Amino acid sequence: MTSTVTSASRVPQRRILRTAIPGPRSEELAARRRAAVAAGVGSSVPVYAVDADGGVIVDVDGNSLIDLGAGIAVTTVGASDPGVAAAVAEQAAHFTHTCFMVTPYEGYVAVAEKLNELTPGDHEKRTVLFNSGAEAVENAIKVARLATGREAVVAFDNAYHGRTNLTMALTAKTMPYKTGFGPFAPEVYRMPMSYPYRDPLGDDGVAAARRAIAQMETQIGADQLAAMIIEPIQGEGGFIVPAPGFLPTLVDWAREHGVVFIADEVQTGFARTGSWFACDDEGIVPDLITMAKGIAGGMPLAAVTGRAELLDAVHAGGLGGTYGGNPVACAAALAAIETMARADLAGRARAINAAATAKLRALADEVGVIGDIRGRGAMIAVEIVTPGTTDPDPALTKAIASAALAEGVVVLTCGTYGNVIRLLPPLVIGDDLLDEGIGVLADAVRAATR
Template sequence: MSIPQERRLVTAVPGPRSLELLARKQRAVPSGIGTTLPVFVTRAGGGVVEDADGNSLIDFGSGIAVTNVGNAAPRVVERVTKQVADFTHTCFMVTPYESYVSVCEKLNALTPGDHDKRTFLVNSGAEAVENAVKVARYATGRQAVVVFDHGYHGRTLLTMALTAKNMPYKQGFGPFAPEVYRAPLAYPYRWPGANPAEEAFAQAVEMIDKQIGAQNVAAVVIEPIAGEGGFIEPAKGFLPKLAEYCRANGIVFVADEVQTGFARTGDLFACEDEGVVPDIICTAKGIAGGLPLAAVTGRAELMDAVHPGGLGGTYGGNPLACEAALAVLETIEQEDLVARARRIGEIMLPRLRAMQERFPVIGEVRGRGAMIAIELVEPGTKTPNPAVLQEVVKRCHAEGLLVLTAGTYGNVLRFLPPLVMPEHLLEEGLSILEKAFS
């Protein structure tokens, strides 16, 4: 890596140059565009980001699970650089190009299930989810969509309706798209009963039967691990039961793997953990190493049902992003980043659980692979504790560790380190976190 893999603080965080740029940002950009940590980045790679003041910070965020293969990954740089010199755009719907087809072939082969598949490419995770719903409604002739508590699916009109959390995603932006129904998620830490998988599934089915009618449901849309909701892994057995119910009732089972995909959880896709095979899978974020790209991959009979011209978009499957995606998939395979994600979990989870024993404010440590979170509560209770979360984040940032928050209750610290992060940086970041709690 051309960038030194070290934490280095030469000013306060943020430093004077970043503060100067922040003032410009406030004059030019709407206040609705928030910033987690206002350091303005000049270089990034491996496990660090460098800012305009010369500080080098440990990156536990990966641009929200985007730079799984690292920032400026060599294969990505090489392929994109060559492509940008050839052409930057034609619109695949006007004059196509091979890289788009190659990405679709790869996703058809790599996503769960050995059935015949089709893939098309769009720009963002929200766009992928919205198109999955379009396909499901067209193919089934039904309208209703079922989603789940704590789910996050995007910021467009339809995906805001699918998203559970009001603030900041939905507040003041309604009315939302109709025919969206919400069911309980089997959230083990907060489920009131003894068997969250069975009980949440039974409640979901009862809601569908009473409020909608299974024969009217086009799609069930769910994240295999709820991302923005707080890295909630549904209780074991919940997802397979849900998928089986969908198959039995002609409902399209849509897996939103926007945040969980591309080796993040220690499998190439999170659905693989329980052998769940979705009818449609939505991917984005980690697909193209930071270039805007997303994909909808589904059963051929569903995808081919839509009339010609019914799907697409001007920029979907941009040639630069397609080359980046091919480089990402090659990097995941050649560097065995699935195993690397598991190794990150093997390092992080024991240290975080040791912190949980020391600090009663940590209510739960959870996650798989390199998608890990801790939920903060009032000691001795399960009452959410967002105030302590914000203090811990502030202290981590001041020490040069970039961390992200999440959670329906604003009390979850989430960790998404690049899968190529050197282990010494991973360990150092955990030490900074422990110091922050102390």
């Protein structure tokens, strides 16, 4: 695999288990949490972190865990990249906030310039900054509706776009994201996704796109549709990679009918899939692209970048927010992007994929519970099923993740049916640590299926 930047890691890049998981100090903090933190906030890993760097997380009991989750694709450059940490400290020493809508500053402009440069397409672009992926999605929809004068929005099966009212309407999975929180924003329509493992159309992405287009034309009408929004690889829905031709066919139809095509790259963006953006892999150019997660090395920042005529159609004051484009987060973003470019983390993502999927495919030949292995770059999914069927097995999936954690490896689960193990390691994880983490996961699968 390509070389990594972990040789200079501040924290030893080793898996160390000093206690059971969770340890006694994590248990103490869990008790304090129950008395102080709202029960509706869940955590998938019951340990409390005190340090993180490269490909490891250190907990309060001194355990060092291999991180195959990266805070849900956020700590792409590691959780304490020296360049990011230095940029944050330097900016914070000068000022932490003025509000860009009151007294603007260069950092916001510099991030916008960089995103205009990096995102797909060579057309004239504009950027606006926010705090979270959901906020970026909401504002992309606002822009599309104002610019087109239309109201309807299309999202897709298995989609996840956030937890605010509008983004819950766009999200497909009801539990835990939507149950009990309605009514939701109106004029949101759901169309069938290309899910090759479960779709009768299989790898025929053009046919899958035409199926969705036929429904949009009959159920909504192209002249009523402001936007369609889609994750180029669906995240929470199960790391679903649409069949070839699906996205380009949708883009062509949208462009023909004046429908704004929004690529939600909150999870796929910033070298995660082996390119700067997943749209690059597909050869498509969205009208608007939403970004967050990996953008700023763990600092809260999000963005909408897109065609100048769309974003400039909004009246002054129609976009913004008190904290959007916070100067410290902007400094972090510029440093994180510099690290991604200098260390060729897109290339590293491709190398991670090659190494991990080779081991996982060998494991699939050995056990009967892996229905599909998919993904792109360092965004890899293992779909767990009942042997001999395609029936989802969420209980076994949860047991595998728990067994891996007990041995000091953090993996996340996802999927509409809760039966997908997702791997999102920091792109700076070392070869040996990655190999060990995949090995522990493989042993967990073997143990859970005996």
